[in-house]
Amino acid sequence: MLSQPIVQLKQVTKRIGGKTIIDNLSLELPQGEVFGFLGPNGSGKTTTIRMMVGLMRMSEGDIVIGGSSIRTDYEKAIRHVGAIVENPEMYKYLTGYQNLLHYARMVPGISRNRIDEVIRLAGLDKRIEDKVKTYSLGMRQRLGVAQALLHKPSLLILDEPTNGLDPAGIRELRDYLRRLAAEEGTTVFVSSHLLSEMELMCDQAAIIQAGRLIDVRRLRGGEEADAAGIRMPVQMLFEVDRPDEAAALIRDAIRTADGVPAQVQVRSEAGAILLDARRADVAEINALLVRGGILVYGIRSAGKTLEEQFLEVTGGESVV
Template sequence: MLSVQNVHKKMGQTNVLTNVSFDVTPGEIFGFLGPNGAGKTTTIRIITGLMPATHGTVTVDGFDVSTDRQQALSRIGAIVENPAFYPYLTGRENLIHAMNLIPGLKKVDLNALGALVGLETKLDMKVKQYSLGMKQRLGIARALLHNPKVLILDEPTNGLDPAGIADLRNYLRHLADHRGIAILISSHLLSEMELITDRFAIIDQGQIKSIQGDGEAKTESVILCKVDRKQMNEALDVVALAFDDVKIIQQSAEMFIVPRPETDIPHLLKHLVDRDIAVYQIGMKHETLEEQFLKVTKKEGGTNNAFITSQ
């Protein structure tokens, strides 16, 4: 539905984006992650036609944003951070005003749209009475007025409390699952992105450093094993014999991890027990999105020092 291919952006003598490529499919929530200054907002500006790419293509539902601008942009709905509304108007009146600004827009069932985003009983309240979470939902409703194929949200959880974030997550999941909308979310909140996204790309210094692909686990997993500390050296020797070319990481005097899949736990346990090594704990440790992000962006001197992982 949304395809970004080999996008470059040069400002003066600086390469802001280099060979940025990713796709977002219908019904998918795709996370676009990166530290401040990584190129997220520049990429979104290019996707939404606010800035031209130096090289590369962006297509929406098969229409090129550069050459078929009107067709492509008519299929995009977008919210950038906190949406602005007329506070003295009701939510319904704000939506009607927005409808009047969209050429050729057919009649919209605002009650159904309000119900879709959880505002069915709130549309006739003045927006000045809305909480920040309600304004975010009204912003999503406004972005959906023209029935877009792609919804782009730039930092949609800014300023929301935990309950508001959870509500927003549920509404977005509903939109993706029941309306088939392709959703691109740019955010700093790794813990939240780990909960909501189907796939994600990590961008740093204007380049895509990692894309979690179809059919792959979102984060890597390793086997964690706790043994008698007096037998640690012997245990490490056993692991080295059990697996070829494996990098063993010793975390403490009695704990080590092995980058192997869960199906290798019985194999590892058998080798340890056969050598009479006391095993106190064995199981999987899943690498968090934060750990993966830091690992990816620290390569080549990434800029993750400015990254925010919680509110």
Template sequence: MSDQTILQLRNVTKKIGNRTIVDHLTFDVPKGEVFGFLGPNGAGKTTTIRMIVGLMAMTEGEVFVNGMSVTKNFEQAMTQVGAIVENPEMYKFLTGYQNLIHYARMNKGVTKERIDEVIKLVGLQNRIHEKVKRYSLGMRQRLGVAQAILHKPKLLILDEPTNGLDPAGIRELRDYLRKLTQEEGISVVVSSHLLSEMELMCDRVAIIQTGKLIDIRPLHTNGSDAAATQQVVFELDNPSAAIQALSGQIDTGEISVLDGKGISLPLERENIPNILKVLVQAGVNIYSISSKTKSLEDQFLEITGGEQIV
């Protein structure tokens, strides 16, 4: 296993009676990545998370956290994990700071400096000495994240962390998770039913259906992907003239006409200037150019056949 691979699943399977809940899941999560977990209702997401953190036994397969086997070296592996499964649990009659002190006593080596560092990291400096019962749901989620990363885990697992949060709270959580990966080098595995938020939050997403891994898709491209083929839309005054001008001159994919207002075709970025040159020489007026990419929601519905997610 690579030194940069924090979480590794190999043929992880869960059977209950004759029913297979999770079917030979295999994937890796590298250091510093936010990895999303998506699937239709009953696909096995929460079951997989429970097996990763040892709340449920695997029927087959193995999970490694930072190189340590969850089944063979459970205690050592769990020292590398921070998790919130469903809702963060804490003592509401205590302050946020008192909750963190209480949790720190359960983990060796957590200093006062580390507690202060984590409080600052999740942005609770101004409210940490108030009782938790006065916290909003978003603040409780942030305190839960602070509690989960006190012992400097390599892996943070969040099951539906955006449940009940308003848009501002969701954005705050997204920003904090990104900050964690950048400043602490933590890998984050997050399960959520909000596809738009997962698209903004995650570097990659795994899509599972009926317990099987269907696909793993990157969500954020970088410079090395600049040459990748993308669907490019040209808003034109004369689509038929454009198609005639392009036919046989440039190697393009299938050209689609868009309601008589333009054309769409798959292109590599470097070929766009050549297309423009041909169209201008043919006397076609071009009003705009844009790339058309499928949203995560479109991709998800395409892969799963429109099944509802949870």
């Protein structure tokens, strides 16, 4: 993306009592993308988010949002931000509407219409006049998203936003966030431990562990990745009744330009074979197997999931 990054974390370090919680973290969030923030428990996700919204001070470094430093120009920088930090804790003794009114009053220029609009977006129309203490966790989460969107922020920070949402709610939120990023150019920064969810939601994901940024991966979007996704061979898994025979059949029939037989892994116990294949080759291989009298029960991509990648880069360690 050519646009200026909306958020820059510059060598952010946080020490509490001599212990380094966040260590020299630098990150840039491009405008209009959904950016995932992954890390095991205790890796410093929430601490980073707290520093981004000014709830915690940095020991070193700076965070610039929309061109203003959160350190020296807080009131200006935070105007760009809508956020939920950890649980969406609202005033339980107030109604949903009063809660939204409360936050609306704190930013100039939010009309009653905008409040109604946000309520409709969050799907809270029917319960908005009820006290928040009667809300379920999912409804509180929706109200939390509603308050974060009130002032049309250019950066939306959501800490575990799918917590407590039902599958329909998660899907709705995911679609909404993607639309927000695509249509309004809002940058969405989501932390989550639901890796499969992040995979569906995010354009890029940063992985942190023990307060250090260890990887930033593109999960979708971006021209190079798109093109590569079509042309590059992907590891495919064929579920068959006789894996060994199937493998032999493929090795005989398919050779590369140099005459080297195709690489096929056999997974007898799973009743499957694994091989790299382009999209167009898959149908051909299937036809070959069927002609050879092999029963094919299923074909699917065996590309590494984000979960596997995540465990790979974090070494499977949980709390450090």
